[in-house]
Amino acid sequence: DAGVIQSPRHEVTEMGQEVTLRCKPISGHDYLFWYRQTMMQGLELLVYFNNKAVMDDSGMPKDRFSAKMPNASFSTLKIQPSEPRDSAVYFCASSFAGDYGYTFGSGTRLTVV
Amino acid sequence: ELKVEQNPLFLSMQEGKNYTIYCNYSTTSDRLYWYRQDPGKSLESLFVLLSNGAVKQEGRLMASLDTKARLSTLHITAAVHDLSATYFCAVDIGASGSRLTFGEGTQLTVNP
Numbered sequence: 722d723a724g725v726i727q728s729p730r731h732e733v734t735e736m737g738q739e740v741t742l743r744c745k746p747i748s749g750h751d752y753l754f755w756y757r758q759t760m761m762q763g764l765e766l767l768v769y770f771n772n773k774a775v776m777d778d779s780g781m782p783k784d785r786f787s788a789k790m791p792n793a794s795f796s797t798l799k800i801q802p803s804e805p806r807d808s809a810v811y812f813c814a815s816s817f818a819g820d821y822g823y824t825f826g827s828g829t830r831l832t833v834v
Numbered sequence: 835e836l837k838v839e840q841n842p843l844f845l846s847m848q849e850g851k852n853y854t855i856y857c858n859y860s861t862t863s864d865r866l867y868w869y870r871q872d873p874g875k876s877l878e879s880l881f882v883l884l885s886n887g888a889v890k891q892e893g894r895l896m897a898s899l900d901t902k903a904r905l906s907t908l909h910i911t912a913a914v915h916d917l918s919a920t921y922f923c924a925v926d927i928g929a930s931g932s933r934l935t936f937g938e939g940t941q942l943t944v945n946p
Binding site: 754764812823824828 | 934937
């Protein structure tokens with residue numbers, strides 16, 4: 722298995738632009754998580770899905786962030802409009818109910834200038 | 835709200851020395867995880883601790899869990915430079931596979 726695949730690896734965008742981050746979980750995993758990592762806040766859970774349904778999005782600024790999982794093998798995290806404070810590394814992770822712990826993707830480093 | 839606290843947050847140690855990283859959490863749980871993160875890289879799973887008294891060892895690292903004290907430790911024996919990384923503990927209070935809450939991370943530097 723190729724693991725959790727995220728794209729792009731790096732993204733530099735101007736303030737106000739739309740940014741879309743993508744994630745392909747491990748086949749068969751039914752949980753998918755989006756985390757944001759910054760020096761100041763550490764690892765924060767933004768949103769997570771179980772069987773494609775949003776279970777908790779309380780960590781996500783809903784005025785500008787949206788997350789979707791249209792099928793079991795793909796998820797997106799969209800930021801519109803982007804702001805400099807969104808600069809961070811965004812990790813996607815997946816897991817399987819009945820198993821323990823996550824497998825993380827390589828992350829997307831987002832810089833908003 | 836679940837809080838997970840690690841200490842120390844920064845640790846600089848010499849090769850060959852021993853040290854312990856502590857992870858305290860605020861809500862009852864019997865599932866605790868340790869991850870390693872190298873600079874600019876993703877998080878790699880190190881240990882999964884699933885019951886009170888659980889102890890796991892891999893090479894120079896040993897992790898333990900005391901659910902009554904809500905405390906986990908990561909003990910480093912005879913440190914080597916390759917162990918330099920940031921170590922995170924994380925706690926799971928939901929059903930298996932559900933959300934993890936992470937500590938702040940301990941940045942470990944092992945000096946020759």
